[in-house]
Amino acid sequence: MTISTVDPSTGQSLNLAQRERLAFIDFRAYFFGGVTRADLVDRFGISPAVATRAIAQYIALAPGNLILDPRKVYRPTSQFAPWHEHSVSRVLAALSEGAAYGGSGVKGELLPCEQPSExxxxxxxxxxxxxxxxxxxxxxxxxxxxxxxxxxxxxxxPFALVSNRVRWHARAFDRNKKQFLDFVLRRILSAEVLDDSKIEPHERSASDVQWSRIINLELVPHPNHKRESVVRLDYDMPDGVFRVAARAANVGYLLKLWAVDCSPDHSLDPEVFHLWLRDPLSIYGASTSLAPGYVQPTVS
Structure with missing residues (x-):
């Protein structure tokens, strides 16, 4: 579906509030199988009349997407095509935490979800x-x-926040050691912004070689895994390779998090490490201390 951001009744661009309501209608229809005026009233704190206009606006923008059933619920039709460009991460955040799609009426998970806390x-x-x-x-x-x-x-x-799914750290230039390092936020006991301290060019992110370097990783099913087809399905790799870009500064964290065997001879346990880094040399010179099984190549 070609997504229009123009109100068909006025010919004017949709404002932010209108787009949020329309995205929410699309979300409810797509992922819950129906939307009502009451859903919009509860989510956005608007009047029933405004909710009715929002649904009418959606129907005008996405004709054929909704049908009203006898219970006054607008259901997606068999020809439903999302009007809004939903990202998987935002949808999961909404389902698990109620944290997306505007409004302030919903708190907590929208569906039963379980995820580990940091x-x-x-x-x-x-x-x-x-x-x-x-x-x-x-x-x-x-x-x-x-x-x-x-x-x-x-x-x-500091110039960026980074999470390794266990803890958060800040990527920053350390003036004491004259290098870029990671600082675990929980280990900071006190912090004071230095308003009058000038930032030099060599202290900025552009000078952080490990941060600026992007490594294209090629992950494949572990050669010793007994069900390669299952691993390919898990990671959506129809050609047998999962390609992902990562910053050199973070590559060790990610390979540990994803349980990737980085040994040159794929010698780690395939029951634990379902993926193998096909070219261990691709991460040479990166922050690899946490990469499972990685062996620093010898230079002759």
Whole structure:
């Protein structure tokens, strides 16, 4: 379906509120099999009349998508084609947390969902300070606890937040060590934005070689796995290869998270590691300390 963002009744572009309501109607019809005026009233806090107009607007924009049943529920027809471009991640966020598609009426999961929680959730005040520094392009003075150095004060220039699904960290230039490093947010005891501290070009993300370097990984079913066809189905790899781009700074985290055998001879247990990195040399020079089974090649 060609998605129109123009109100057919006025010829004017749809405003943000209208687009959110239309996306919600599309979402409810597509993923729940029906939408009512009450759904819009509850979700957006609008009057029944405004809800009726929103549904009429959707029908005009996506003719043939909905049909009204005797229970006054608008059901998707057999010819239904999504009007809105739904992303899988946003749909899953909505289903599991009620966190998408506008409005403020729904809290919590929309369908029964179970997902593991992150083990190391950052302190809100620390997260706020780091976020401000990133957004405002400022340096940050932190009290940080590391495994090697213990507790100490450090000046850093953070530019991105990264999650490895277990904990959050900030990618930043460390003025003490004169290099780009990852700082675990839970290990920051205090943080102060340095408003008057000038950021030098070599402290910016563009100078972080490991962050700027993009590696194209080719993951294949583990050669020793007894059901290669199942692995191909799991990862949507009809040609037998799952291709994904990753930053060199994050590649070790990701390969560990995805349980990818990175050994050159695929020697790890295929019952645990369903995927194998087809070309281990592709991650040479990246942050590979966490990559399972990776062996640093010897240089002659």
């Amino acid at each position: 083990l190391a959730v950052p302190r809100l005040d620390i997260l706020a300070a780091v976020a401000r520094a990133i957004h405002q392009h400022k340096a940050l003075r932190i009290t940080y606890v590391s495994i090697t150095s213990g507790e100490m004060q450090r000046d850093i220039v």
